[in-house]
Amino acid sequence: QSALTQPRSVSGSPGQSVTISCTGSSSDVGGYNYVSWYQQHPGKAPKLMIYDVSKWPSGVPDRFSGSKSGNTASLTISGLQAEDEADYYCCSYAGTYTWVFGGGTKLTVL
Amino acid sequence: EVQLVESGGGLVQPGGSLRLSCAASGFTFRNYDINWVRQAPGKGLEWVSYISSSSNTIYYAASVKGRITISRDNAKNSLYLQMHSLRAEDTAIYYCARVRAAYSFDYWGQGTLVTVSS
Numbered sequence: 708q709s710a711l712t713q714p715r716s717v718s719g720s721p722g723q724s725v726t727i728s729c730t731g732s733s734s735d736v737g738g739y740n741y742v743s744w745y746q747q748h749p750g751k752a753p754k755l756m757i758y759d760v761s762k763w764p765s766g767v768p769d770r771f772s773g774s775k776s777g778n779t780a781s782l783t784i785s786g787l788q789a790e791d792e793a794d795y796y797c798c799s800y801a802g803t804y805t806w807v808f809g810g811g812t813k814l815t816v817l
Numbered sequence: 818e819v820q821l822v823e824s825g826g827g828l829v830q831p832g833g834s835l836r837l838s839c840a841a842s843g844f845t846f847r848n849y850d851i852n853w854v855r856q857a858p859g860k861g862l863e864w865v866s867y868i869s870s871s872s873n874t875i876y877y878a879a880s881v882k883g884r885i886t887i888s889r890d891n892a893k894n895s896l897y898l899q900m901h902s903l904r905a906e907d908t909a910i911y912y913c914a915r916v917r918a919a920y921s922f923d924y925w926g927q928g929t930l931v932t933v934s935s
Contacts, residue, residue, distance in 0.1 A: 755922060798921070805878070808864060809861070
């Protein structure tokens with residue numbers, strides 16, 4: 708399986724919105740509604756932010772939203788805050804109890 | 818509070834072996850599927866292996882298949898990863914991650930670093 712494709716970096720100013728894309732194939736992103744997104748601050752473990760394409764785990768603010776169209780999923784962060792600066796990874800179920808991650812996107816809050 | 822605590826990482830020579838452990842607490846371990854996910858230094862996340870709650874179903878990534886064995890002991894609330902024939906490219910932080918109902922990973926440990934080098 709090839710890693711999902713994410714932009715290496717995105718940036719935005721406080722209060723703005725940014726969108727991170729995640730492109731896969733019909734074998735993963737396009738084939739299942741099981742895309743999840745993870746936030747990782749330096750030196751920390753990943754944290755689940757979105758699951759099932761667009762659902763929020765308890766405690767995650769609704770400033771984070773997810774969507775999917777065809778083989779591409781997206782994470783949108785609205786009302787950017789300084790603490791949102793982190794690496795973000797998408798992940799898709801790829802069938803038969805296997806998963807594939809994206810290469811990661813570094814979000815810089817200007 | 819759900820906790821996953823990995824241990825067992827360290828420096829190992831190429832071709833060597835290592836056994837990682839993940840101790841779980843704060844939830845009914847035997848009811849949950851668990852995965853290992855790794856992250857090479859400065860790189861992205863890579864799914865490594867899956868084990869179902871009862872150990873009936875196990876899968877491995879192609880990059881580690883044949884060199885790694887996942888197992889668990891539900892009586893001890895523990896998950897294991899036995900690694901053999903280690904290569905430099907296996908150098909990474911290894912995380913255990915709990916699978917929530919919908920194929921995502923809702924809790925992660927802090928990770929344990931494996932360094933394969935002579």
